Amino acid sequence: MRVIRVAIAGFGGVGRATANLLLARREHYRSVYDADVRLVAVCGSRAGLSDANGLEADQFDALEPGLSGPDFIGTSGADILIEAGPSDFRTGGPGLAYIHSALSSGRDTIVISKGALVHSGRELRDLAKASGAILKLSGASAAALPTIDLVEHSLTGCRVLSVEGILNATTNFLLDAMVSKGVGFDAALKEAQKGGFAEADTRNDTEGWDTACKLLLLANFGLGAELAMDDLVVEGIHGVTADRIDAWRAEGLVPKLVGSLECTDDGTISARVGVRAYPNSDPLAQVSGKNKAIRITTDAMGETIAIGCGEEPLATAAAALKDFEHILKARVA
Numbered sequence: 001m002r003v004i005r006v007a008i009a010g011f012g013g014v015g016r017a018t019a020n021l022l023l024a025r026r027e028h029y030r031s032v033y034d035a036d037v038r039l040v041a042v043c044g045s046r047a048g049l050s051d052a053n054g055l056e057a058d059q060f061d062a063l064e065p066g067l068s069g070p071d072f073i074g075t076s077g078a079d080i081l082i083e084a085g086p087s088d089f090r091t092g093g094p095g096l097a098y099i100h101s102a103l104s105s106g107r108d109t110i111v112i113s114k115g116a117l118v119h120s121g122r123e124l125r126d127l128a129k130a131s132g133a134i135l136k137l138s139g140a141s142a143a144a145l146p147t148i149d150l151v152e153h154s155l156t157g158c159r160v161l162s163v164e165g166i167l168n169a170t171t172n173f174l175l176d177a178m179v180s181k182g183v184g185f186d187a188a189l190k191e192a193q194k195g196g197f198a199e200a201d202t203r204n205d206t207e208g209w210d211t212a213c214k215l216l217l218l219a220n221f222g223l224g225a226e227l228a229m230d231d232l233v234v235e236g237i238h239g240v241t242a243d244r245i246d247a248w249r250a251e252g253l254v255p256k257l258v259g260s261l262e263c264t265d266d267g268t269i270s271a272r273v274g275v276r277a278y279p280n281s282d283p284l285a286q287v288s289g290k291n292k293a294i295r296i297t298t299d300a301m302g303e304t305i306a307i308g309c310g311e312e313p314l315a316t317a318a319a320a321l322k323d324f325e326h327i328l329k330a331r332v333a
Ligand SMILES: NC(=O)c1ccc[n+]([C@@H]2O[C@H](COP(=O)([O-])OP(=O)(O)OC[C@H]3O[C@@H](n4cnc5c(N)ncnc54)[C@H](OP(=O)(O)O)[C@@H]3O)[C@@H](O)[C@H]2O)c1
Pocket: 009, 010, 011, 012, 013, 014, 015, 043, 044, 045, 046, 047, 068, 069, 084, 085, 086, 087, 094, 112, 113, 114, 139, 140, 143, 312, 313, 316
């Protein structure tokens, strides 16, 4: 039985959910992959834990100060890094240093935060290629909703013509509330915040940046584009008024914040984020609440639509561990 050592950098809601799920699935990894999976290190911004024989969940509340950073992960002996820290696409940090260090030393890496992949995607892809490390990013690219996996596996061999994605749960929830209550953006946001359905600062979501990040990752990592954030036209939902909602409703249309890609014959890919209104009969119009969805149109398989979500942070943890099993398949088989 092969021993597989895992480290997790970023140990908040998602990092802890991933650690707990990984430990809970150890028997599954043994029986399916003949792999003895050990969680050898975890860390937050200032503290962490490490044990070459494997950590257990009852140790997670006693992180030791000073055990953090890319060097700490590097010396833990981990074969695989799961990165689950905060996301900042303008700087790439703090995940960039962890991911860079792991890929440089040939360590397979599963990325959950989007920032470093948006900021330095090309460099990280090149690093992985040079070192032979596997780089996976389901958690960063809409998590429970399959996006890159659809293109890479289910639609292999087809040419993607266009993509439309409802990729952000918060904005879908807000637009849904605006339509059902006939109110504009400000009123819907206040009510969602009062009910605990939206965070105090939702600008990253409502201005369209979160959708833009996921779209850019799908374009660059799934379709081989080389887009930078400046190449995208990004509009959020702030400008959606109650009057506009009424007008759409009168026409039988449902507004959604959509990230879209158009792929031309010469290989150019253009990307934009903005509100699109769909007829009630369109499956994307039916995507309600905190659900997400993607429609991919290809030359030979027509339209493929996936709709889904899951309870967070479990759903994102499960998406990262889907990546983990793909790596096990590649490495242990
Ligand atoms: N929450 C979701 O449902 C969801 C869904 C999909 C993707 N994501 C992505 O998953 C990531 C984590 O989200 P979360 O909800 O778990 O956030 P969180 O609860 O705020 O946790 C962030 C963690 O990162 C740690 N951290 C900060 N700076 C660090 C550094 N320099 N080195 C190591 N660790 C550092 C924090 O450490 P301290 O505790 O010491 O501050 C904390 O443990 C984010 O990038 C988010 O966008 C989240």
